[in-house]
Amino acid sequence: MRVGSLFSALVGVAAGLSIRAVKPSAGVEALVQRRLPQHAGLFQFTIVDPISQPATGTFGQNVSESYVVSSLNNGKIHIQGNTPSALLSGLHAYLSEEAHVDIWWYIGSQLENAHRQLPKLYAPLKGSSVVPYRYYFNTVAMAVTTSYTSAFWTWEDWELQLDWMALRGVNLALAWIGVEKIFIEVFKEVGLTDAEIATFLSGPAFMAWNNFGNIQGSWGGDLPISWVDSQFALQKKIVARMVELGMTPILPAFPGFAPRAISRVFPNITAANGSVWEGFPTQYTADTFIDPFDPVFEQLQKSFIAKQAEAYGNVTRFYTLDQFNENNPPSGELDYLHNVSQNTWKTLKAADPMAVWVMQGWLFTSNSAFWTNSRIQAFIEGVPINSDMLILDLVSESSPQWQRTNSYYGKPWVWCELHGYGGNMGLYGQVQNVTVNSIQALSASKSLVGFGVTMEGQEGNEVMYDLILSQAWSAKPIDTEAYFHDWVAARYSISKKGPASTSLYEAWETLRTSVFNNTNLTSTGVPKSIMELIPSISGLVNRTGHHPTSINYNPASMVQGWNYLYKAAQQDPSLWANPSYNYDLVDFTRQVLANAFIPLYQQIVATYTKSRLSAKCRGDALKKQGQQLIKLMTVYDAVLSTDKNFRLDTWISAARASASDAKTADFLEYEARNQITLWGPSGQISDYASKAWSGLVSTYYIPRWEKFIDYLVETEPAKYNQTAFAASLLQWEINWTNQKTGGKLQNNAVEKLQTVLPGAVKVWNAVSAA
Numbered sequence: 001m002r003v004g005s006l007f008s009a010l011v012g013v014a015a016g017l018s019i020r021a022v023k024p025s026a027g028v029e030a031l032v033q034r035r036l037p038q039h040a041g042l043f044q045f046t047i048v049d050p051i052s053q054p055a056t057g058t059f060g061q062n063v064s065e066s067y068v069v070s071s072l073n074n075g076k077i078h079i080q081g082n083t084p085s086a087l088l089s090g091l092h093a094y095l096s097e098e099a100h101v102d103i104w105w106y107i108g109s110q111l112e113n114a115h116r117q118l119p120k121l122y123a124p125l126k127g128s129s130v131v132p133y134r135y136y137f138n139t140v141a142m143a144v145t146t147s148y149t150s151a152f153w154t155w156e157d158w159e160l161q162l163d164w165m166a167l168r169g170v171n172l173a174l175a176w177i178g179v180e181k182i183f184i185e186v187f188k189e190v191g192l193t194d195a196e197i198a199t200f201l202s203g204p205a206f207m208a209w210n211n212f213g214n215i216q217g218s219w220g221g222d223l224p225i226s227w228v229d230s231q232f233a234l235q236k237k238i239v240a241r242m243v244e245l246g247m248t249p250i251l252p253a254f255p256g257f258a259p260r261a262i263s264r265v266f267p268n269i270t271a272a273n274g275s276v277w278e279g280f281p282t283q284y285t286a287d288t289f290i291d292p293f294d295p296v297f298e299q300l301q302k303s304f305i306a307k308q309a310e311a312y313g314n315v316t317r318f319y320t321l322d323q324f325n326e327n328n329p330p331s332g333e334l335d336y337l338h339n340v341s342q343n344t345w346k347t348l349k350a351a352d353p354m355a356v357w358v359m360q361g362w363l364f365t366s367n368s369a370f371w372t373n374s375r376i377q378a379f380i381e382g383v384p385i386n387s388d389m390l391i392l393d394l395v396s397e398s399s400p401q402w403q404r405t406n407s408y409y410g411k412p413w414v415w416c417e418l419h420g421y422g423g424n425m426g427l428y429g430q431v432q433n434v435t436v437n438s439i440q441a442l443s444a445s446k447s448l449v450g451f452g453v454t455m456e457g458q459e460g461n462e463v464m465y466d467l468i469l470s471q472a473w474s475a476k477p478i479d480t481e482a483y484f485h486d487w488v489a490a491r492y493s494i495s496k497k498g499p500a501s502t503s504l505y506e507a508w509e510t511l512r513t514s515v516f517n518n519t520n521l522t523s524t525g526v527p528k529s530i531m532e533l534i535p536s537i538s539g540l541v542n543r544t545g546h547h548p549t550s551i552n553y554n555p556a557s558m559v560q561g562w563n564y565l566y567k568a569a570q571q572d573p574s575l576w577a578n579p580s581y582n583y584d585l586v587d588f589t590r591q592v593l594a595n596a597f598i599p600l601y602q603q604i605v606a607t608y609t610k611s612r613l614s615a616k617c618r619g620d621a622l623k624k625q626g627q628q629l630i631k632l633m634t635v636y637d638a639v640l641s642t643d644k645n646f647r648l649d650t651w652i653s654a655a656r657a658s659a660s661d662a663k664t665a666d667f668l669e670y671e672a673r674n675q676i677t678l679w680g681p682s683g684q685i686s687d688y689a690s691k692a693w694s695g696l697v698s699t700y701y702i703p704r705w706e707k708f709i710d711y712l713v714e715t716e717p718a719k720y721n722q723t724a725f726a727a728s729l730l731q732w733e734i735n736w737t738n739q740k741t742g743g744k745l746q747n748n749a750v751e752k753l754q755t756v757l758p759g760a761v762k763v764w765n766a767v768s769a770a
């Protein structure tokens with residue numbers, strides 16, 4: 001085992017010798033003060049034999065971090081580790097496994113639920129990382145994660161997120177917020193006007209794809225400068241907090257995309273238009289790309305990096321830079337590709353001699369036809385020093401590229417779990433691939449230096465993301481049965497054994513071996529409900545790929561897990577007050593009802609296409625079946641409304657609240673609405689980022705299905721025309737994105753889940769009996 005000798009040496013030291021103890025990290029103690037103020041005095045932190053994160057040139061898998069947690073005679077919990085991240089991982093192991101509390105997405109910190117007297121340890125808890133880096137965020141995504149998930153987050157939301165990441169051992173993370181400020185200053189410095197820059201920058205919900213050169217400009221209104229400034233202020237706090245928590249921020253670098261008018265200020269510049277992305281009008285795509293050979297590229301790179309260093313300090317050597325994400329290079333000639341990366345690398349090194357170029361490998365998956373092995377090799381080897389690059393193998397659990405590229409021809413790389421696209425919501429997991437394949441990769445590839453998480457949106461399925469981050473501290477594939485058991489104990493802060501805890505464990509165990517054990521890799525991401533798609537008589541069910549609609553498990557397992565979960569609150573009604581329980585029961589019910597929608601839909605299609613009924617009888621049957629479908633969607637919406645994390649108004653009010661004035665708030669509401677529906681001025685990638693949210697179901701999906709039923713009733717099957725039907729929806733959809741609700745709740749007064757659930761069970765019973 002590569003970490004063997006160092007591992008035992010460190011543990012030996014930490015276990016008792018305390019050879020060279022230094023003052024504990026202030027950041028770790030501050031986190032404890034923030035999240036566990038009542039218990040803060042009960043923890044003692046000691047950094048023992050500190051190691052620093054590998055500097056450039058010294059990437060190595062055998063740089064191991066470790067922790068030891070033990071009980072002291074005075075009752076305190078003593079956590080020793082060799083880095084702040086190791087201390088935090090030790091703290092997390094103790095809190096989740098022993099005290100049965102944790103901090104969660106959406107739900108927030110439940111750490112204060114820990115018993116006033118912390119459990120005593122009879123034997124020390126020990127852990128040691130098997131990879132030097134634990135990476136977080138999708139580049140197509142801090143970027144994409146920031147657009148789909150955190151576009152409208154406040155500092156409090158970020159604080160929670162960063163504490164979540166820190167406790168789970170993340171030590172390398174994208175810090176991409178507020179980058180527009182840097183772009184604006186760099187462009188202004190060379191003489192571009194505000195108006196010219198405005199035609200380039202995209203809106204707050206779409207910035208990620210602007211940074212990739214996929215889109216430019218903003219439909220529906222220009223990017224508000226007040227918003228740019230507020231994001232920049234946020235980024236300063238984020239970066240400082242990351243550093244405090246032992247995480248290295250990865251900052252953006254200048255990728256080469258610029259306003260069209262760059263050729264006005266540099267008339268001799270060599271630049272080309274990139275490809276048209278997803279059918280967007282050219283005004284909004286085919287971004288101008290400055291040739292990396294042109295001296296202007298280096299000038300802008302130096303300016304960009306210097307302005308960032310001035311704003312955030314000397315905090316990192318890691319820079320994220322992607323030029324050809326869903327955007328092909330102008331030439332596929334090997335020599336050219338080699339030159340492009342070499343020149344880009346030179347500009348980075350000119351700006352910061354220590355720079356490491358972090359690049360995401362999505363392009364190799366998404367456009368594997370262009371990116372043949374020889375082209376990948378030519379491009380990657382343009383960077384002559386291996387440790388000057390770090391590649392994110394972006395979808396290692398489903399479409400890994402590291403094998404075919406011979407471990408990226410020696411460049412350090414990170415095994416990443418992507419899991420879900422567009423923040424779509426569906427229960428899903430690959431427990432085997434995440435645990436077994438990641439560890440297999442570690443022994444098969446010398447240049448694997450990290451495990452990471454690269455979801456497009458934090459859509460749920462938190463256990464699956466926890467799993468890969470935990471795997472970074474286990475040399476063998478994690479035993480997922482034991483893992484899920486511990487996870488459930490922490491999830492619901494289970495303090496005593498009983499029938500309710502048994503039901504909770506059974507609920508998740510049922511899903512672990514079914515819903516979370518997808519092995520059919522025709523589906524490579526979280527499935528979405530067909531409810532969220534433009535209705536059609538064909539092509540909705542059994543979709544494969546990264547927005548699958550195919551259900552790759554027996555739906556009865558989902559129902560069984562749901563029954564166990566519901567039963568737990570009948571056995572212990574105090575669970576109704578537990579926010580994790582409320583969240584999960586909404587989520588499980590959501591999946592059960594979404595699955596039940598499929599047979600109802602199929603029945604309608606069969607009535608329409610197969611029955612030999614007269615037009616009148618067919619119409620009557622369709623209306624009746626349509627009512628059943630709408631009834632299911634109505635109760636679905638009501639269930640979702642019982643948890644703020646499943647509501648449209650939460651998203652819209654966050655968008656509005658991030659504005660400094662009413663006009664900006666209206667624009668941000670438009671952005672928020674457009675992203676989750678039409679995604680583009682007129683539905684360029686409609687429903688890509690669809691959501692199972694109350695309010696969206698009631699005001700967007702239900703009306704679309706009602707219009708569909710009406711269309712079927714009035715249209716002879718022989719005259720069915722999907723193009724015409726979809727076109728008839730478009731103006732209505734555009735109108736929906738232009739609505740302003742001020743973020744108010746869109747459905748009737750919200751009831752408690754406990755009150756709504758019997759109605760959902762009744763509807764489900766009726767559907768399943770039919």
Ligand SMILES: *[C@@H]1O[C@H](CO)[C@@H](O)[C@H](O)[C@H]1NC(C)=O
Pocket residue numbers: 002006060062063
């Ligand atoms: C890492 O391990 C390799 C091979 O086991 C060894 O040659 C090298 O010196 C080690 N590096 C460090 C920093 O311990």
Ligand SMILES: *[C@@H]1O[C@H](CO)[C@@H](O)[C@H](O)[C@H]1NC(C)=O
Pocket residue numbers: 266267268
């Ligand atoms: C652009 O190139 C032309 C011809 O080589 C030269 O005369 C001119 O000075 C250049 N302009 C700039 C701004 O470099």
Ligand SMILES: *[C@@H]1O[C@H](CO)[C@@H](O)[C@H](O)[C@H]1NC(C)=O
Pocket residue numbers: 271272273282286
């Ligand atoms: C890029 O696109 C713009 C707008 O479509 C066009 O005016 C310009 O000529 C194009 N530039 C190049 C270099 O093709």
Ligand SMILES: *[C@@H]1O[C@H](CO)[C@@H](O)[C@H](O)[C@H]1NC(C)=O
Pocket residue numbers: 314
């Ligand atoms: C930044 O810090 C590193 C050490 O962490 C140091 O080697 C480097 O010289 C510093 N760079 C600048 C520009 O101060």
Ligand SMILES: *[C@@H]1O[C@H](CO)[C@@H](O)[C@H](O)[C@H]1NC(C)=O
Pocket residue numbers: 333335336339
């Ligand atoms: C690549 O760069 C080399 C050296 O700078 C140059 O000779 C060659 O023509 C370039 N090739 C291409 C295709 O740009």
Ligand SMILES: *[C@@H]1O[C@H](CO)[C@@H](O)[C@H](O)[C@H]1NC(C)=O
Pocket residue numbers: 396397398399400432433437519521
């Ligand atoms: C995922 O695991 C399955 C077995 O469950 C295996 O067949 C498949 O090759 C793995 N997928 C990848 C991408 O490694």
Ligand SMILES: *[C@@H]1O[C@H](CO)[C@@H](O)[C@H](O)[C@H]1NC(C)=O
Pocket residue numbers: 431432480512513514517519
């Ligand atoms: C997952 O499914 C595979 C293939 O059916 C099976 O071999 C494996 O035992 C299952 N694992 C779990 C945890 O259920």
Ligand SMILES: *[C@@H]1O[C@H](CO)[C@@H](O)[C@H](O)[C@H]1NC(C)=O
Pocket residue numbers: 520521522523542544550
């Ligand atoms: C995997 O899923 C696809 C799409 O639903 C289906 O066609 C195929 O039969 C499945 N494969 C297996 C082995 O179940």
Ligand SMILES: *[C@@H]1O[C@H](CO)[C@@H](O)[C@H](O)[C@H]1NC(C)=O
Pocket residue numbers: 541542
């Ligand atoms: C979808 O897949 C399931 C399971 O493979 C199959 O029974 C069903 O016929 C398929 N439906 C359609 C419409 O393809």
Ligand SMILES: *[C@@H]1O[C@H](CO)[C@@H](O)[C@H](O)[C@H]1NC(C)=O
Pocket residue numbers: 721722723724727
């Ligand atoms: C379907 O509708 C579209 C758009 O209204 C129209 O262009 C097309 O000709 C129609 N197709 C048929 C087969 O009628």
Ligand SMILES: *[C@@H]1O[C@H](CO)[C@@H](O)[C@H](O)[C@H]1NC(C)=O
Pocket residue numbers: 731732735
């Ligand atoms: C869209 O809104 C406009 C303006 O309010 C209205 O005139 C039009 O009827 C609406 N169209 C649809 C299809 O709802």
